[in-house]
Amino acid sequence: xxxxxxxxxxxxxxxxxxxxxxxxxxxxxxxxxxxxxxxxxxxxxxxxxxxxxxxxxxxxxxxxxxxxxxxxxxxxxxxxxxxxxxxxxxxxxxxxxxxxxxxxxxxxxxxxxxxxxxxxxxxxxxxxxxxxxxxxxxxxxxxxxxxxxxxxxxxxxxxxxxxxxxxxxxxxxxxxxxxxxxxxxxxxxxxxxxxxxxxxxxxxxxxxxxxxxxxxxxxxxxxxxxxxxxxxxxxxxxxxxxxxxxxxxxxxxxxxxxxxxxxxxxxxxxxxxxxxxxx
Numbered sequence: 348x349x350x351x352x353x354x355x356x357x358x359x360x361x362x363x364x365x366x367x368x369x370x371x372x373x374x375x376x377x378x379x380x381x382x383x384x385x386x387x388x389x390x391x392x393x394x395x396x397x398x399x400x401x402x403x404x405x406x407x408x409x410x411x412x413x414x415x416x417x418x419x420x421x422x423x424x425x426x427x428x429x430x431x432x433x434x435x436x437x438x439x440x441x442x443x444x445x446x447x448x449x450x451x452x453x454x455x456x457x458x459x460x461x462x463x464x465x466x467x468x469x470x471x472x473x474x475x476x477x478x479x480x481x482x483x484x485x486x487x488x489x490x491x492x493x494x495x496x497x498x499x500x501x502x503x504x505x506x507x508x509x510x511x512x513x514x515x516x517x518x519x520x521x522x523x524x525x526x527x528x529x530x531x532x533x534x535x536x537x538x539x540x541x542x543x544x545x546x547x548x549x550x551x552x553x554x555x556x557x558x559x560x561x562x563x564x565x566x567x568x569x570x571x572x573x574x575x576x577x578x579x580x581x582x583x584x585x586x587x588x589x590x591x592x593x594x595x596x597x598x599x600x601x602x603x604x605x606x607x608x609x610x611x612x613x614x615x616x617x618x619x620x621x622x623x624x625x626x
Contacts, residue, residue, distance in 0.1 A: 348376045348377065348378060349372065349375055349376070349377045349378070349457045349458065350377075350378050350380065350454055350455055350456050350457050350458075351368060351372070351377050351378070351379050351380065351456070351457065351458050351459075351460055352380045352382060352447070352450055352451060352454065352456045352458070352459045352460070352487075353365050353368060353379055353380065353381050353382065353459075353460045353461070354382045354383070354384065354443075354447060354459070354461055354477070354481075355381055355382065355383055355416075355419065355462075356383065357383070357415060357419065358462070359494070360462035360463060360464050360492075360493075360494040361461070361462040362419070362423070362462070363462055363492060363494060363496065364460050364461055364462030364492035365379075365381070365419075365423050365460070365462075366423065366426055366498070367460070367492045367496055367497075367498045367620065368460040368490070368492070369423065369426045369427040369428075369432065370426065370498035371490075371498055371501075372432075373427070373428050373431075374428065374431070374528075375431065375528075376431045376432075377431065377432055377433070378432075378433045378434075378435060379427075379432060379433070379434050379435070380435050380437055380450060380454055380456070381416055381419065381420060381434060381435070381436050381437065382437040382438075382439075382446070382447070382450055383412050383415070383416055383436075383437070383438050384438075384439055384440065384441060384443050384446040384447075385408045385409065385412055385438065385439070385440040386440065386441075386442065386443060408440065409438055409440070412438045413436065413438050416436040416437075416438060417436060420434045420436060437450060443477060443480070444480050444481070444484050444485065447459065447481060447485055448484075448485055451485060451486075451487045456487055457487075457488070457521075458487070458488050458489065458490060458521065459481055459485065459487050459488070459489040459490070460489070460490045460492060461477065461478045461481055461489060461490075461491055461492065462478075462491075462492050462493075462494065463477075463478040463491055463492070463493055463494070464493070464494045478491050482595060482623045483595065485625075486625050486626075487625055488521050488622070488623065488624050488625050489622075489623045489625075490620055490621070490622050490623075491620060491621040491622075491623065492620050493617045493618055493619065493620065494617060495617045495618040496617075496618050496619065496620050497618075499589065500529065500589075501525065501529040501531045501589045501590055502529075502531055502532065502587075502589055503531060503532050503533075503534060503586055503587065503588050503589055503590075504522070504525070504526070504531050504532070504533050504534070504588070504589065504590045504591070504592050504622075505533075505534045505536050505579070505582060505583060505586070505588045505590075505591050505592070506522070506533060506534065506535050506536065506591075506592045506593070507536045507537075507538065507575070507579055507591070507593060508535060508536070508537060508556075508593075508594075509537060509538075509539075509549070510537060510545060510548075510549035510550075510552045510553050510556075511548070511549060511552070512552065512594070512596065513552055513555065514552075514555075514559075514594055514624075515626075516559060517626070518594060518624055518625070518626045519559060519594075519624065521622070521624060522592050522622060522624060523559070523560075523563075525590075525622070526560070526563045527562075527563075531563075531564075531589070531590075532563070532564035532565070532566070533560050533563050533564070533565045533566075534565075534566055534568055534582075534586065534588070535553075535556055535560075535565065535566070535567045535568065536568050536569075536570065536578075536579070536582055537567070537568070537569045537570070538569075538570050538571075538572055538575050538578040538579070539569075539570075539571055540571070540572070540573050541571060542571055553567070568582065570582065579591070583619060588619060589619070589620075590619065590620050590621075590622055591619055591620070591621050591622070592621075592622040592623075592624065593621065593622070593623055593624065594623075594624045594625075594626075595623050595624065595625050595626075596625075596626065
């Protein structure tokens with residue numbers, strides 16, 4: 348049984364992430380832990396700073412949050428699989444990332460599912476701060492679901508890589524499981540700023556990919572573009588890609604694709620989910 352943690356602030360994009368997860372894991376036995384964190388910053392006011400106000404905090408913040416979570420679970424349950432899905436609500440107050448880390452450890456979480464909004468302006472980073480913190484600061488694989496993502500059968504997954512790092516099978520196991528369960532194809536995408544020849548280490552890692560994905564429909568693709576994010580967008584649109592998968596420790600590709608600001612709206616950030624794998 349999978350243990351899946353879904354943080355929510357009750358926004359539409361966080362609810363959309365729950366909806367996506369329920370459809371994605373429709374045929375899998377899962378326990379969904381729906382987490383709402385009342386932030387310490389919310390409570391750090393003159394009225395709530397004394398020991399004597401803890402009871403007031405429970406009444407004013409925790410109880411309403413628990414009630415709201417129960418209503419949310421009641422609303423989303425029909426989307427899931429009554430025979431295979433179990434729901435547990437979690438409410439706490441803490442710094443957001445600390446709360447997520449604690450639940451990952453305590454509940455033996457296999458995957459975090461988070462919603463996020465896409466880029467909308469000059470100064471806005473593509474991935475919101477909460478999702479960005481989760482995928483960089485929490486040692487747990489995460490599925491990031493953009494605001495416009497609607498679940499459809501997964502047919503093609505792209506894996507951008509520069510072949511500079513070796514990934515063991517344990518790291519890639521969640522991706523391999525998805526490929527096995529869905530029958531999807533995996534497209535290994537290498538992007539370089541200019542035409543280059545792979546060095547011996549890169550060639551060795553490329554061959555390891557062939558072995559790891561030997562039982563899947565796997566193909567290798569090479570693009571030349573000064574901007575990694577532009578090349579990924581071009582590839583995603585031309586192939587009608589359903590998911591982008593990456594390994595968190597490959598910061599070279601990881602940061603260029605997820606963490607930058609642009610004036611233009613990048614379409615894949617608003618409708619294509621990201622699977623970020625941790626070791």
